[in-house]
Amino acid sequence: MSDVPAAQERDAWLSRVATSLDLPEPMTAEVLEELAGHLDDAAGAYRDAGLDTVDADRRAIRSMGDPAVLGRDLGNARRRGRYLLAAVGGAVRATITFGVWAWLALWIGAAAVGLIGMLIASSLLHAVGSSTSSYFGGPVGNLATVVIATGWFAWLGRVLPARVAKSARRSVLGVRVAVGVVGMVAGSLVLWQSVSMPMDGVLAVGLPLGPVAFLVAALRAPADPSLRLLSRPLVFLGAVAAAVTATVVLALATVTPSELHGWEANTAGIGKTPEDVAVFAGHTWDVNSWSDTTTLTFPDDTMAAAAAAQFPVVRAEVWPTTIVDGLVHFGPAPVFAREVPLTTATQVDWTLPVYRTPMMVSVFIVAAARDGTRVVLDGRIAEGTTPVWRGTLADWWLSSR
Amino acid sequence: MGTDPLRTELLKGAMTYLVLAVLREGEQYGYQVAQHIRERSDGAFAPSEGSLYPALHRLEAEGALTAAWRASEKGPRRRWYRITEAGLGALAAHEAEFAAFAGAVTKVTALRREPSGV
Numbered sequence: 001m002s003d004v005p006a007a008q009e010r011d012a013w014l015s016r017v018a019t020s021l022d023l024p025e026p027m028t029a030e031v032l033e034e035l036a037g038h039l040d041d042a043a044g045a046y047r048d049a050g051l052d053t054v055d056a057d058r059r060a061i062r063s064m065g066d067p068a069v070l071g072r073d074l075g076n077a078r079r080r081g082r083y084l085l086a087a088v089g090g091a092v093r094a095t096i097t098f099g100v101w102a103w104l105a106l107w108i109g110a111a112a113v114g115l116i117g118m119l120i121a122s123s124l125l126h127a128v129g130s131s132t133s134s135y136f137g138g139p140v141g142n143l144a145t146v147v148i149a150t151g152w153f154a155w156l157g158r159v160l161p162a163r164v165a166k167s168a169r170r171s172v173l174g175v176r177v178a179v180g181v182v183g184m185v186a187g188s189l190v191l192w193q194s195v196s197m198p199m200d201g202v203l204a205v206g207l208p209l210g211p212v213a214f215l216v217a218a219l220r221a222p223a224d225p226s227l228r229l230l231s232r233p234l235v236f237l238g239a240v241a242a243a244v245t246a247t248v249v250l251a252l253a254t255v256t257p258s259e260l261h262g263w264e265a266n267t268a269g270i271g272k273t274p275e276d277v278a279v280f281a282g283h284t285w286d287v288n289s290w291s292d293t294t295t296l297t298f299p300d301d302t303m304a305a306a307a308a309a310q311f312p313v314v315r316a317e318v319w320p321t322t323i324v325d326g327l328v329h330f331g332p333a334p335v336f337a338r339e340v341p342l343t344t345a346t347q348v349d350w351t352l353p354v355y356r357t358p359m360m361v362s363v364f365i366v367a368a369a370r371d372g373t374r375v376v377l378d379g380r381i382a383e384g385t386t387p388v389w390r391g392t393l394a395d396w397w398l399s400s401r
Numbered sequence: 402m403g404t405d406p407l408r409t410e411l412l413k414g415a416m417t418y419l420v421l422a423v424l425r426e427g428e429q430y431g432y433q434v435a436q437h438i439r440e441r442s443d444g445a446f447a448p449s450e451g452s453l454y455p456a457l458h459r460l461e462a463e464g465a466l467t468a469a470w471r472a473s474e475k476g477p478r479r480r481w482y483r484i485t486e487a488g489l490g491a492l493a494a495h496e497a498e499f500a501a502f503a504g505a506v507t508k509v510t511a512l513r514r515e516p517s518g519v
Contacts, residue, residue, distance in 0.1 A: 031454075034431060034480045037473075038450065041432040044475075065449030073455035077462060 006057035020071025146206030157217030180218030187211035271374030316350035
């Protein structure tokens, strides 16, 4: 006979039943109470029959049979008839109902984390003497987006298994792997194939981490994922946010914004000025540029013919541009060019190329001679960046540029 | 009585019938049901007592039984089971089925014991 005390043997037997039950906590507790009552009654009967307490307890336990088999059969009996329906329905219901809360929380969290992220970014940039402008966009803003999305996925992974388990009448332990894997696969499919958004390298690398965070959190999901306002993580985050806010306020109060508007551009590499070319010098013409089209009109046909004789085409060119120490530099060649014949009324359409990494560009309207002479008729220097790349994660990683 | 595999298999099939039959006589909790099955069968049906509970819970899920927590005669609360109208109907169906089955088995085994002579 084993030396393990009968009480421990009894607890171990009940524990093995609980493990095999795979039911939510309240149902497990109820089943165990019923079985414990049976053990008490049986042990009492054996004691009445003359056995000592230890032997009576052990015989009562043995009379109940294999705890793993009993737990499995009892769990199946409690879920009988509607297990699959309940599992699927519970998962769908939990996802939808919880999704409303999660969606609200996402935006509240996004606002909070975004604000903190901006404050941290501003604080760091102030520390190195940079500007005071907003940092919601660009890599810093997108990093904040990644943090928000990953945190949201992790939170969903932490909470959802308990809700699915409750609806499906299973234990959290029994559904964690299924919920985690299904959530990661579904989340990845949605992120990679369905969500089209302005994308950059930070988002392209960071967003796929969200479903992975969901899986990791789901595999460790607790049975009762309640979130208390005074829990240590929230208190810690609150303290960090308060410290960062105080730092930024102090930085804003002491740093003088830098001057950004004193830059100069040397367009000699693009072409000559009209004043340097006889056919244009001393004459007037109109150049009107809108977002993606430019018209060029001459006051009379004589001047138009003279200009066209020397400069047969007009080109719209988009040049990569950088500003270093207040001086504008243009790239070695235009990234976009389109030319049309120069006439009395010339219209040339142009478009800005789209790159995965947006670049600052300048747009020039240039008259080009057969001998290579170029005249810059109009310029929109360092006016903005190429449009933000937009698409799904799959598009991003399969894109060639 | 032994615990041979044949008896165990027969008992598994008959457990639902036995539980309903015992509870037809009144509300009881699990331990009492097990004891009554044992006593009524003169020890012939002495299953592992744990195997009774899946049957009780399954019958409850099917609506053949209702269950409620209440104090036992010894004090601590127990889960008392009561047969429902649906349970009585199921029992009647079981009884008819079992009678037909037992009759058929008896006929076959009688044929083997008393082969028809020529």
